[in-house]
Amino acid sequence: MPPLLSVANAEIMYHPYILVIKNLSLKVEEGTITCILGPNGAGKSTLLKAISGVIKYERGRVTRGSINYRGDDITNRDPDEIAKMGIIYVMEGRRIFRELTVKENLDAVAYVTGSGPDEVKAVLDYFPRLKERLEERAGNLSGGEQQMLAIALALLHKPRLLLLDEPSLGLAPKIVSLLYSTIRQLHDEEGITILLAEQNARKALEISDYGYVMENGKIVMEGPADVLREDKDIKEFYLGMGRGRTSYRNVKWYRRKKRWV
Amino acid sequence: GRGSEETAGEEEVITINVGLLVDETGPTSDVGIGYARGAEAAFKYFNEKGIYTKDGVRVEINYIKRDYAYNPTQAEEFYREFRDRYNVIAVIGWGTADTEKLSDQVARDKIVYISASYSAKLVVKPYNFFPAPDYSTQACAGLAWLREEYGGGKIALAYDSKVAYSRSPIPAIKEASKILGLEVVGDFDLPLRASEADAERVAREIKAAGADFVWCGNTISSCSLLARALAKVGADVVMLVNVWGFDERSPDLVGEEAYGMVAGISPFIYPVFASGIEGFNVIYEAAELAGIPREEVTLRFVQGFVNVWLLVKAIESVTSEDLLSRGGEALKEILESQTFDFGGITAAPVKFQPGFHVPYKDVYIVMLAEDGSLVLEGKYSAPKGIDCARVTIERG
Amino acid sequence: MPAGVFKETYEADMAFIRYPIHKAALIAAIIALLAAPAVLDRYYLSLATTALIFWVAVMGLNITVGLAGQISLAHAALMGVGAYTVAHAALKLGLNAVLAVPLAGITAMAISVLLSLPSFKLKEYYLAMASLAAQLLLEYAFSRIDPDQYTPVPPEAKVLAGVDLNNPVNLYYFTALVAVLMAVIAANIARSTYGRAMKAVRDNDVAASIVGVDVPLTKALAFAIGGFYAGVAGGLYAIYSVGIGWEAFTLIVSIELLGMVLVGGPGRVVWGSLLGVLTLRTGWTLLESQLTPLLSALGMTAYASAFKYIVLGAVITATIILEPEGLIAVLRRVKEYFRLWPYSY
Amino acid sequence: MSLEEWSNLVFQGILLGVLYSLVAMGYNIVYRVNKSINFAVPQVVLLAAYVSLIVAVAVGSFIAAIIAAVLVSIAVSMALERTVARPLLGRPPVALIGATLGVFYALKGVVLIVGGSRVATIPIDIDYYEVGPLDIATNDVISLAGALPVFASVVILHRKTRFGAAMRAVAEDAEGAAAYGLPVKRLMLAGWALAGLVGGLGSILLAIKTQVSPELEYFAIRALAASLIAGLDSLGGVIVGGIALGLAEQIGSKILDPYLPGIGRDIAFLVLLIVLFVRPYGLFGSERIERV
Amino acid sequence: MQNSSSVIGEAKVDGVWDTSSLYMKKYGAGERILWTVDVTLSFGGVRALDRVSIVVRKGELLGLIGPNGAGKTSLLNVISGVYKPEKGRVFFKGIDISNLKPHERARLGIARTFQHGEMFHSMTVLETIMLRLHPWHRGSIVEAALWAFRAKRWEVEAREKAEYVIDLLDLHEYRHMPVGALPPGVQKKVDLAAAMVQDPEVILMDEPMAGLSREEKDDIVRAIIEIRETRGTTMVLVEHDLEVVTDICDRVVVMDRGKVIFDGPPHEAVKDEAVITAYIGG
Ligand SMILES: Nc1ncnc2c1ncn2[C@@H]1O[C@H](COP(=O)(O)OP(=O)(O)OP(=O)(O)O)[C@@H](O)[C@H]1O
């Protein structure tokens, strides 16, 4: 069976000539959770934006290679078209509509999905906290609630493939745990395939089936999550565990030089 | 530039530069476009027909047209261009503010300036001319008509107090009213850019003041709104409108209800009354040459045409040597020494006194009749006992 | 031979003239400025003079809008304040017009500081509209004090210490002197800590206050400087003109001035402003005098001025869309291209 | 002053205000979908008025004139969305202000070519009626009858429907909205088209109420003041803002004229300044959440 | 409210940790540099801060943690002077700064980094850093306009100071680049460098490591430790990465829903029942 999503030899650029992704290939199998790890500026968000088509709004485009979804070429299509096909991108930094109330946020997205009240309610069932704050302006929600709302909005689309961009960014550990169990739950109960970009390698690898490591716009390593978890370099550079955990207090005494490149 | 001589075939031709300053895009362009067309048609026509100096040398007028959008500052910029770049000896100008502003400068530069502003302040400026009485004298003549036609009564003055053109005749009107036995019941500020609500408010105030007559000193937009509003509020008045506030379009603009209430002043006869006026043969010929149909020859067209015509007549009375060596100065002397006749178009022949350029004191009054047609009431003259232009110059 | 020019001290690195090319350019510019009257005839000289006057005005607006991010649509009115100050000082107080120019700057500055009050609370569109309101109210005030639409500066007030500014060449030199001085001041302010504070306020005023910028003071300062420049420009204009009228300072002029800032290069106070003036004012005037006869020949004389609006408006809009940093950025790219030539990327 | 004079003054003020509100609503709709003010509106209004005049004279049908005005306004508005607003997405307000002012300038030229700054009236028959102390003309009735249903439907569309929420979402964050699959381009275009419709209608009603003349431009600028008095993101408030302004202008002129002749058209801006000092986001506008 | 609450050190406990009184008991008087007393702040219906009293000791690195929306940023904003609390006071070095404007507080020596990276996106790195010296600038606007006298000397001095921190955080290559064009990791470094150039007595850091990779976090931590060792600067660190907090902080204050729920050493915090329920999770 072909993978749900495959990116083949993609090159991605921002206007005018900022080359961010060079010759990158990756696959997401139906029904899995796949994660992309990588440091800041590696190009994780860029990749997800390109898949979802949102990159157009930042004057970027796929200049070479192709992105295929269930056999269709979706390279450089409009985001609303791609959304209709079942790929929803939950952007980095809790991009919800802050000046609208929670309810209006849901309404706005329901305008395009055409979800009925039952469907909205079904989505809210995953996020009981949101139900209590429907009339609150979204900007006043706590960070966790905002992230929940962001995912809830995506769920209105009944997506097949959910692209999550650093969902744990700036969230408290407890919320992160809650969030990850919700993601897991969505995956298990709704059968949604998930592509996850994360800095928080530990959490990401915990729930993923497969992982890619990206640096400087290239995939430098890939493999099943449990294999990656045990990898020496991953342990040291992404999980912060050399021989045992290295304390930040000692950070002055070592300066690691790594790079697969 | 001035004095550039050339030989076209065997004939010697002098080319002179003349500036044409018009408003085709600014706040007065609704009348400015017609004026500009008239002036241009005149230039083309006379050039085509041949302008010859007194001593028989052909003169070709090269006119440089600029649209200054009724912005006096812009007018100054263009004036500099006319003067410094083209060495013009005369300018056909337009508005009151810009003409007044440039009047001292043109005197220093010795450039004849014939404009469409009939402001009284200009009649004492040595290089400013126009073939019509000044606004004040015109208004006084209009008042004389009111007096003669309707007897005495109360008059309300509606005008925009921050626009030079509108303000110009007010002191003279107030003075002349006393002599004619009219009572001024008040000044009512009607913006040049009035909305209908403004006009209605002013109309109610005028009605409340019990006026029998209204002077509207603005341009056609606000004056016709005022007429309409006066009719709407049921004021029983006769409205007398300054030259730029009333013309062939007024019947449409004021609306049926105001028919029979409005009259306009004009120093030139309207083209609708052209039959039998020989001067119009020239104008119609020129219009034909310029490809302009007769129905588009309006009062504004005539105003533009006559201004250029006056210049042409002056050139025709000067010697080629004078024209070449003394340019504007020579034209000024001619203008101040001769009588110019426009075949019955102007209310009287044009004759300027040196130092006091009021060429005649008569105007035509045109009434908008009950049936919506324009009726020529006749020719009226400013009252004898008062020099309206001087009143304005001294008080304004 | 060194492979490039290296700076030994920070002072040298921060200096105005850093590279030999700067020095050469500066000398060339000064010579051009000085020689202009010898080369240009009277008409072009007066174009140059107005360009310099508008340069001063646009530099001021560029400080308010470009550097400090405080949108102002009242700049023309502030020029008017300066112009009327000079005219009335000369007419009523018998002051010499040249001496009244600093006074014009200060008066406009005072009014501008008043106009800055809304900026303490308002942002963006609301601020733009507040300034538009101020512009129209000032226009009204002008029309009251100048109902004849004409206030002259008497020629005898334009003579100072034997120098007669009624003479276009003298006037040109005087204007050039003032403009260059104002340009140097603008450049210095832009690179000083005050300039940085303004930029910070432009980018994020809440954050600016946290890092230690007195935000209201900085906004007021930006308006004050902008107003001062406008006032001086207006004052110069009053001297240049045979008489001022309030139509010279209407909303449409404010829009044009803002257009010059945005087209030239917002935040690029000196050269961006100059480029804006040269494009939208001088350039247009020159083009217009070519275009008008051409259009007349085509029988479209009535459209000549309509084209002015269409062309200028299109230039403003297109530049803003295509080149956020203004035409100066285009110039820089061209320069960069030639610097690297023949090795383009 | 008599009761009759006062009541007519107030009536005309309200009528004027209703027309202000209509044009102001055009600004606010654009703001709600694009977070920008379209400073070109005054010229669009003028253009629509001239085109409708031309059509009215040529076709002789009043309905055709209305349709022409609305169509022109919608078309120009949509064209502006495509060519100006969309490329400027995400740029700071000063860019939008500058660009739409540039369009203002350019359209002024177009208007001059189309209309030649003529002064004329749309040819309809006007009758006068007396209702109690009020003098009412046919054109007064037309403006009220034309404006009120439009208000109601626009407000309902925005407040009560998902379409309205989606528009606001797009205004706040176009990229984010695109990520959630909202048809951003279509929504924006729809928003501008709606604004064009309201503006075009405002334009023809104004033309009927007064004249077709370049002064309509200033009317639309004053309507922008009404829009800010209400608050740029408020729709219902626009009606209050517009009427307040219309009344302030009429009553203010009446009272102030002896002291400040001709202040009338600038009263709008005095009121605006006062309102903004007291409530920086307008009477009904909501404050922006700003955080560091 | 009883009147006692305004007296430092005597506020009552009633279920809420009152750190100022606790502090007196624990550490004695004299060492504290920055403290708040009963700060209360609401936004509409949301109570962002509810009688918060915290104390920062001179020279310590205080971790401020808590779930999202607990009020950490709000507290920093109250200390910086962006928000005016409805009740309560803020003290710095013994004086009441509650009524000072934000920029005046910066001048006193309170520096700040921002939660959302770049704040001055169009300014270059060098400008961003030199901007922070603005409160101490010398030379009037006239001197600046002429680029002469005090203003010129001061600019050169400021540049030297800026170059020092550019060195420290290894930002050379970015010196003349606009901050907005830099990757987020570098932006955070710039922000920290900018705060450091003020040579403040206290630096308030709002999630300086959010969204950074382990390696980049190392860089920031290294800078923090370096500053502490060389200058002994007092620091308040808001951070969600518990590892960082437990590794480098001397003490942590935990907030939840606008209240302080714990104050003590990091290793105790992670075991505290209330902290686990509210923040860390089971
Ligand atoms: N809109 C844009 N225009 C130009 N360059 C961009 C744009 N967005 C990102 N970049 C650049 O592309 C590179 C990759 O950025 P991207 O956001 O994809 O990285 P990332 O892996 O998601 O990092 P992070 O962990 O910070 O989210 C960076 O160098 C960034 O500066």
Ligand SMILES: Nc1ncnc2c1ncn2[C@@H]1O[C@H](COP(=O)(O)OP(=O)(O)OP(=O)(O)O)[C@@H](O)[C@H]1O
């Ligand atoms: N400007 C504001 N307007 C309205 N509400 C606000 C504002 N600032 C903060 N809040 C609210 O105050 C509460 C505390 O917010 P704050 O940002 O201080 O939390 P935090 O602890 O910093 O959270 P995080 O870890 O997500 O940064 C939240 O409920 C937030 O929504």
Ligand SMILES: [Mg+2]
């Ligand atoms: Mg990312």
Ligand SMILES: [Mg+2]
């Ligand atoms: Mg926070």
